Amino acid sequence: MKGNSSGLRKGRYSELGRIYLVTFVTFERKPIFNDYALGRQVVDVLHKEAEFTDTLAFVVMPDHVHWLLQLESKSLSATLKTVKSISSRKVKRIRGMSSDIWQKGFHDHAVRREEDLVNIARYIVMNPVRAGLVKSIREYPLWDAVWLQ
DSSP states (O other), rough: OOOHHHHTTTTTTTTTTTTTEEEBBGGGGGGGSSSHHHHHHHHHHHIOOOOOOEEEEEOOOOOOOEEEEESSSSSSHHHHHHHHHHHHHHHHHHHHHOOOOBBBBOOOEEOOOTTHHHHHHHHTTTTHTTTTTTTTTOOOSSSTTOOOO
C-alpha cells in the first residue's frame, strides 16, 4: 500500500442537498489561528464567500476548522478548495507570508438523517472549551451556529 492518502479520495462522491461535517487542518498543524484576527478571516470566508453552501455551524480552532454545512451548488471538494483558497489568500496578505496555510485534503462525514444536527453543532462549537482554550464558549470569538437567536 502506498504511503499517501490520494487512494482514499478515489471515488469520493458528494451529494447536493446533503449535510456534511468537514474538518480541515493548517499546514503542519501550525496554530496560526491563535491570532484571532487571522481566524476572523476564515470566519468571514465561511460567512460571505461560501454562498454555495448553507453553513449550519463552525468553529475555527488554532490549527483546524470544523464546519457543518449543507451543499447547495458545488461538490464538496470544489467547496473546500474555494474556501481554503480564498481564506489562504486573505491570511497570507495580512501576515505578509508566502508559505502554505492549509494542509492538503480534508476529512468529511456525510450526516445521516437520523443524526441530531443540534447535538453535532454543540459538539463542534464546544471544541474550544474541551481543548481548554476557554472556560465558556461565550469567551471564544471564532464560531457560529444557525440555532443562535
